[in-house]
Amino acid sequence: MFAFTFHIADVSLTVTNTDDPTLPVWTFRMWFLGLLSCALLSFLNQFFSYRTEPLIITQITVQVSTLPIGHFMAKVLPTNKFHIPGFGSRSFSLNPGPFNIKEHVLVTIFANAGSAFGLGSAxxxxxxxxxxxxxxxxxxxxxxxxxxxxxxxxxxx
Incomplete structure (x- = not known):
């Protein structure tokens, strides 16, 4: 049996222990990539489950592939602000800034839900x-x- 031990110093090299509350989370990019990855993973895993040797696509595939797509969307989407009638002074933007780690984590959570928690189809x-x-x-x-x-x-x- 292998025992994996992580030291706090090793983890702190890659993951910050502070939160930046100014980072936007519920963005158009997050919803678009999250819903697309959830639906796509669900469909593909169900499609491939009928094979003799089923092919299972995990959320890690989406985690790796959505990072460059998110950065690309941050460069391409317009930064215009839209005012939504009936919501007072609130505004909405398709591109509120650079693609961040919080958006990426939520996209990965969406993908995990679509991959039936790594087990293929439901x-x-x-x-x-x-x-x-x-x-x-x-x-x-x-x-x-x-x-x-x-x-x-x-x-x-």
């Missing part, structure tokens, strides 16, 4: 497949979706 999708293929019964999209979502939320996956 377990209950197999139940829907068995109902359709083995029992040759019809199950509506709503019933199948509710079954998958319910088992995911309750933790039976």
């Amino acid at each position: 377990y209950a999708v197999g139940i829907v497949n068995i109902i359709k293929a083995f029992y040759r019964r019809k199950i509506s999209l709503l019933a199948g979706w509710l079954l998958v979502i319910t088992t995911q939320v309750l933790g039976y996956d």
Whole structure:
């Protein structure tokens, strides 16, 4: 058995122990990359789960690939501020500044949710497949979706 020990000095070389509250978090880039990575990982893992030897794409792939995409979006997106009617003096910008670590962490969390926590596809999708293929019964999209979502939320996956 290997024992991994990390010293505080080793960790502090790569991770800061202070928080910068001025960094924007809920940005357009974070939502766009997060939702896209969640949906893409969910689709790809489900698609590849039907293979004899399933290919599982983990959130680490998204973590590595979204960093340059986030920096690219920070250079390309406009910095104009939009005022949203009904929200007082609040304004919104597609590009509030450089792509930061907080956005990147949230994109990774989104990707982790889409990869079914690293296990490929959701377990209950197999139940829907068995109902359709083995029992040759019809199950509506709503019933199948509710079954998958319910088992995911309750933790039976």
